[in-house]
Amino acid sequence: MDGLRKLTIAVFAVSAVLLPLEASDRETRLIPVRAEMLTRFPKYVEWPKARFAKDDSPFVIGVVGDQPLYDAVVAAAKQQKGVGKHPFSVQFFDPPKDHVDPKWKDCHLLYVAQSAKIDTKKLSEFAKKHHVLTVSDADKFVQNGGCMEFVIVRRKLRFRASAETAKDSELKLSSNLLRMAVKDE
Amino acid sequence: MSHRRSQSIRARLFAISLFATGVAVLLAGGALCLYELQDQRAGFEQSLRVRSAVLGATLVAAVEFEDSSVALDILRPLESDPYVVFAAAYTADGRRLATFPEGATAPDVAPELGTREEGSVITDVSAIDDQVSRLPIGRLLLVSDLGPMYDALERRLLTMAGILFLSLVIATYLGTRLQERITQPIHELVRAAGAIQESQDFSARATRMGGGELGVLTDAFNDMLDRIEKSNLELRAHRDVLEHKVRERTYELELALDRAESANRAKTDFLANMSHEIRTPMTAIMGYAELLLDRDQSEEERRNASETIDRNSKHLLTIINDILDISKIEAGQMSIERIAASPGAIVEEVVNLLQQRADEKGLDLAVEERGAAPDRILTDPTRLRQILLNLTGNAIKFTERGSVRLVTDFRLAPDDPQGEGTLVVQIIDTGIGLTPDELGRLFRPFHQADETVTREFGGTGLGLVISRRLAELLGGGVEVESEKGRGSTFTVFVSTGRLDDAASLTATPQKVVHRPRGCLEEGTKLLLVEDGPDNQRLIQFVLQKAGAQVDVAANGQLGLDAALAAWEEGAPYEVILMDMQMPVLDGYSATRQLREAGYPYPIVALTAHAFEGDDERCREAGCDDYATKPIDRTDLTAKIAFWKGHHAVTEAKWRLEPQ
Numbered sequence: 001m002d003g004l005r006k007l008t009i010a011v012f013a014v015s016a017v018l019l020p021l022e023a024s025d026r027e028t029r030l031i032p033v034r035a036e037m038l039t040r041f042p043k044y045v046e047w048p049k050a051r052f053a054k055d056d057s058p059f060v061i062g063v064v065g066d067q068p069l070y071d072a073v074v075a076a077a078k079q080q081k082g083v084g085k086h087p088f089s090v091q092f093f094d095p096p097k098d099h100v101d102p103k104w105k106d107c108h109l110l111y112v113a114q115s116a117k118i119d120t121k122k123l124s125e126f127a128k129k130h131h132v133l134t135v136s137d138a139d140k141f142v143q144n145g146g147c148m149e150f151v152i153v154r155r156k157l158r159f160r161a162s163a164e165t166a167k168d169s170e171l172k173l174s175s176n177l178l179r180m181a182v183k184d185e
Numbered sequence: 186m187s188h189r190r191s192q193s194i195r196a197r198l199f200a201i202s203l204f205a206t207g208v209a210v211l212l213a214g215g216a217l218c219l220y221e222l223q224d225q226r227a228g229f230e231q232s233l234r235v236r237s238a239v240l241g242a243t244l245v246a247a248v249e250f251e252d253s254s255v256a257l258d259i260l261r262p263l264e265s266d267p268y269v270v271f272a273a274a275y276t277a278d279g280r281r282l283a284t285f286p287e288g289a290t291a292p293d294v295a296p297e298l299g300t301r302e303e304g305s306v307i308t309d310v311s312a313i314d315d316q317v318s319r320l321p322i323g324r325l326l327l328v329s330d331l332g333p334m335y336d337a338l339e340r341r342l343l344t345m346a347g348i349l350f351l352s353l354v355i356a357t358y359l360g361t362r363l364q365e366r367i368t369q370p371i372h373e374l375v376r377a378a379g380a381i382q383e384s385q386d387f388s389a390r391a392t393r394m395g396g397g398e399l400g401v402l403t404d405a406f407n408d409m410l411d412r413i414e415k416s417n418l419e420l421r422a423h424r425d426v427l428e429h430k431v432r433e434r435t436y437e438l439e440l441a442l443d444r445a446e447s448a449n450r451a452k453t454d455f456l457a458n459m460s461h462e463i464r465t466p467m468t469a470i471m472g473y474a475e476l477l478l479d480r481d482q483s484e485e486e487r488r489n490a491s492e493t494i495d496r497n498s499k500h501l502l503t504i505i506n507d508i509l510d511i512s513k514i515e516a517g518q519m520s521i522e523r524i525a526a527s528p529g530a531i532v533e534e535v536v537n538l539l540q541q542r543a544d545e546k547g548l549d550l551a552v553e554e555r556g557a558a559p560d561r562i563l564t565d566p567t568r569l570r571q572i573l574l575n576l577t578g579n580a581i582k583f584t585e586r587g588s589v590r591l592v593t594d595f596r597l598a599p600d601d602p603q604g605e606g607t608l609v610v611q612i613i614d615t616g617i618g619l620t621p622d623e624l625g626r627l628f629r630p631f632h633q634a635d636e637t638v639t640r641e642f643g644g645t646g647l648g649l650v651i652s653r654r655l656a657e658l659l660g661g662g663v664e665v666e667s668e669k670g671r672g673s674t675f676t677v678f679v680s681t682g683r684l685d686d687a688a689s690l691t692a693t694p695q696k697v698v699h700r701p702r703g704c705l706e707e708g709t710k711l712l713l714v715e716d717g718p719d720n721q722r723l724i725q726f727v728l729q730k731a732g733a734q735v736d737v738a739a740n741g742q743l744g745l746d747a748a749l750a751a752w753e754e755g756a757p758y759e760v761i762l763m764d765m766q767m768p769v770l771d772g773y774s775a776t777r778q779l780r781e782a783g784y785p786y787p788i789v790a791l792t793a794h795a796f797e798g799d800d801e802r803c804r805e806a807g808c809d810d811y812a813t814k815p816i817d818r819t820d821l822t823a824k825i826a827f828w829k830g831h832h833a834v835t836e837a838k839w840r841l842e843p844q
Contacts, residue, residue: 044316084318176245
């Protein structure tokens with residue numbers, strides 16, 4: 001597992017250095033990194049206890065509208081196994097017509113791809129209601145009411161985070177995580 | 186000595202304080218340093234653990250997301266840590282994620298876990314654990330250098346050494362100052378003791394310096410000095426007193442020695458004088474006696490010789506009597522009796538005895554009684570008579586023309602009419618008198634008014650001395666007033682003894698009494714009882730010459746028989762002269778038997794007067810008076826004249842026992 005991870009990182013590192021990448025190439029290249037990050041975020045976030053029926057209830061990661069990422073997350077989740085005693089459960093959703101899929105309420109973390117064109121405000125209201133950590137690669141996602149947003153800074157995948165929005169959903173982001181977040185001056 | 190002294194106290198105190206201070210500072214400083222070292226070390230270790238833990242927890246996300254810039258940011262605060270040389274964070278697969286400060290030579294691969302120490306450098310590698318699973322996800326390397334700490338400790342040690350040195354200096358200074366407060370009083374004591382030892386002056390004192398035990402010690406020392414000084418003064422005073430006493434005694438001894446020598450000299454002089462006084466008349470007597478034995482001498486020459494012998498023998502007798510008297514007086518052996526006696530009778534007797542001599546010189550010898558005088562006084566009649574005879578005899582001797590008067594007076598005791606009075610007899614002459622200088626020497630033995638006096642007037646010069654001493658023994662004295670060329674007045678004072686009613690005063694002053702000239706009435710009938718033929722012949726001759734009719738009895742028994750026979754016949758002897766030392770029956774026994782027989786007429790004892798108390802024995806036997814052998818013609822006739830016609834019975838009535 002360690003060897004695979006090392007290999008993956010090594011592949012990324014080599015490709016990042018050696019290949020003159022296009023934007024789409026870059027996107028492709030960054031998928032596993034995003035998946036890795038998505039599986040690691042939960043460690044630094046606290047959910048209300050009621051969001052877990054039992055001590056060993058699964059931690060549900062929902063991926064909306066990005067099949068490749070979903071595959072990558074599934075792979076990463078296999079590696080990570082879970083958060084504490086909660087095993088990972090990764091689900092894929094097609095973008096719904098009315099922006100919000102009631103099935104999402106089981107998800108603890110919901111990744112919404114930019115391509116799914118989900119209305120962030122509606123998603124935000126839903127997330128608040130059901131204590132869901134929302135993550136997206138859409139522009140101004142955090143600014144529009146999302147919790148976390150992937151950004152690329154100096155060719156490196158980083159993220160933005162809003163502790164306030166998370167708090168509205170009764171989620172608590174750890175200071176270590178917030179320290180990693182990109183700060184907009 | 187001063188060196189030893191300072192070594193013994195000052196140096197010792199100094200060493201003690203230095204040692205104590207040094208040890209205390211060293212111990213305290215060492216302990217402090219050690220504690221500081223351990224404390225700092227423990228603090229460092231503690232902070233190292235905390236720092237690793239905090240950094241590890243903080244680095245979790247950075248390591249997790251392999252964000253080296255965040256990791257660097259997290260490590261950056263180590264900048265302010267004085268000990269951290271560099272730090273590095275490693276990922277789970279051992280790659281170095283971040284190094285601080287950048288460019289430090291941290292190993293590229295994560296080192297082994299644990300803490301290693303090389304010199305002052307401590308390398309600590311701790312694990313960074315996953316927040317949820319607690320599994321290691323990375324490593325943190327912290328390399329610290331404790332050099333600064335050790336440097337600080339070293340600086341502290343140096344500071345402490347400085348403080349130690351400084352405190353030693355201060356301790357030394359303070360110790361010296363404080364120790365002066367202790368040593369100074371001791372030095373003062375030692376100084377005072379040394380000064381006293383040197384000067385022996387115990388008035389010196391040690392100055393009290395401060396209180397405490399040393400003050401008390403100084404006080405005690407001074408107190409001791411006080412006592413020593415006091416006892417010294419007492420000793421000195423005692424010594425002075427002793428010296429004074431010794432001087433006094435020495436002076437007294439010298440005085441006594443002087444007196445003894447003077448007395449010795451006086452005795453030698455006295456003996457020489459006596460020798461001379463006795464030899465002079467003796468020479469005359471012996472020489473003229475030889476002349477008398479020479480048949481070739483004419484009647485005129487023989488008569489001259491006899492007269493010279495007579496005169497010289499009388500003088501010799503006087504001298505011997507005087508010598509005996511003065512010797513007795515000087516030896517304190519002169520016994521004085523106190524019996525009733527008539528002062529008038531004694532004066533009369535004296536005048537009777539001296540009448541002849543006065544007549545021979547053509548002097549008027551008179552008795553005057555001034556004021557009231559008692560009939561009888563308690564005195565020693567013999568001594569009183571002797572005094573008056575002496576002084577009156579002297580007066581006659583030194584008077585060529587005019588008169589010698591005996592004036593009697595009597596003074597009562599001022600506060601007690603029955604007490605002791607004083608009989609005063611003044612012997613007033615119109616003789617040659619004395620100069621004041623001669624008066625001063627008058628009562629000294631063997632001193633007459635002048636050396637020439639002896640030659641001209643004869644005499645021993647003892648008479649006045651004897652008279653004065655006797656008068657003193659009789660409770661009075663002799664005073665003299667005189668004017669050269671006009672005459673002298675000798676006043677005799679004699680105590681009368683206690684007067685009782687019987688001794689009534691004669692109130693009427695008597696007129697001047699002139700005594701008849703001193704021979705006996707023609708045919709006065711006398712009995713001489715005497716065993717010695719020479720004395721028989723001599724006394725018989727003398728008395729017959731005076732006009733008496735004298736019968737002689739050879740011993741007491743014959744005398745007794747003759748007296749009683751004459752009494753029975755109605756023609757008693759008017760006076761019996763009784764020798765006391767006789768064979769067959771002595772004078773004492775004969776007189777006693779006569780008195781026992783009731784014989785009433787006067788008996789005059791003839792005695793050599795050789796023994797003490799002879800006169801008293803005579804009186805006890807019943808004699809009325811006594812005459813001393815060798816007999817003096819004038820004295821004997823005067824006594825016979827006095828007693829003739831007196832009745833012994835009447836006389837006996839006078840006798841009172843001595844009080």
